[in-house]
Amino acid sequence: AQSVAQPEDQVNVAEGNPLTVKCTYSVSGNPYLFWYVQYPNRGLQFLLKYITGDNLVKGSYGFEAEFNKSQTSFHLKKPSALVSDSALYFCAVRSTGRRALTFGSGTRLQVQP
Amino acid sequence: SAVISQKPSRDICQRGTSLTIQCQVDSQVTMMFWYRQQPGQSLTLIATANQGSEATYESGFVIDKFPISRPNLTFSTLTVSNMSPEDSSIYLCSVAYTTNTGELFFGEGSRLTVL
Numbered sequence: 001a002q003s004v005a006q007p008e009d010q011v012n013v014a015e016g017n018p019l020t021v022k023c024t025y026s027v028s029g030n031p032y033l034f035w036y037v038q039y040p041n042r043g044l045q046f047l048l049k050y051i052t053g054d055n056l057v058k059g060s061y062g063f064e065a066e067f068n069k070s071q072t073s074f075h076l077k078k079p080s081a082l083v084s085d086s087a088l089y090f091c092a093v094r095s096t097g098r099r100a101l102t103f104g105s106g107t108r109l110q111v112q113p
Numbered sequence: 114s115a116v117i118s119q120k121p122s123r124d125i126c127q128r129g130t131s132l133t134i135q136c137q138v139d140s141q142v143t144m145m146f147w148y149r150q151q152p153g154q155s156l157t158l159i160a161t162a163n164q165g166s167e168a169t170y171e172s173g174f175v176i177d178k179f180p181i182s183r184p185n186l187t188f189s190t191l192t193v194s195n196m197s198p199e200d201s202s203i204y205l206c207s208v209a210y211t212t213n214t215g216e217l218f219f220g221e222g223s224r225l226t227v228l
Binding site: 044046051094101104 | 209218
């Protein structure tokens, strides 16, 4: 079985400050990890993924995420938040034997001007 | 990335009726999935749509309630049968490509409200 936990329902950050959205996972074997963003009344947009290689992966819109195997975490980060980053963020995982993704509960990011 | 079109984008339906959602992709894909996102909730996988054969359903979802078709590599439908207010959700089509190393691409979803 595979699962994802996003411990924060909401994260508030001031514009220009760094942001972190937390994600931990549980999966059998090597994990494939993903972050998606959902804007109001829109589908999910892919941000970044970790498959193998460098633990720090860079993605769209200046986002990056750090894979930590010992802590089974894949936290999403951005050095300087924008008001336009305000949205719902989902972490997702899959194992090598499964093609569909399992999603976390989502974290609402609110960036204040 | 894929262009995934879903129809309808939204609908208001009466209890006891059925609605079919269409998903059209602009190129051939290896796998298609249907997810449900209930209000304020995360995404839950309903089933994998298999081309030319019966869909593979996740625990808690059954073919009689959510019949799925996938006649070719670019098109799939999901029917929500005998709807109740609890079926009010966003239904999302998702695809994976042959050479894709992991991520899924999503349509913009079909928002159903059942009265």
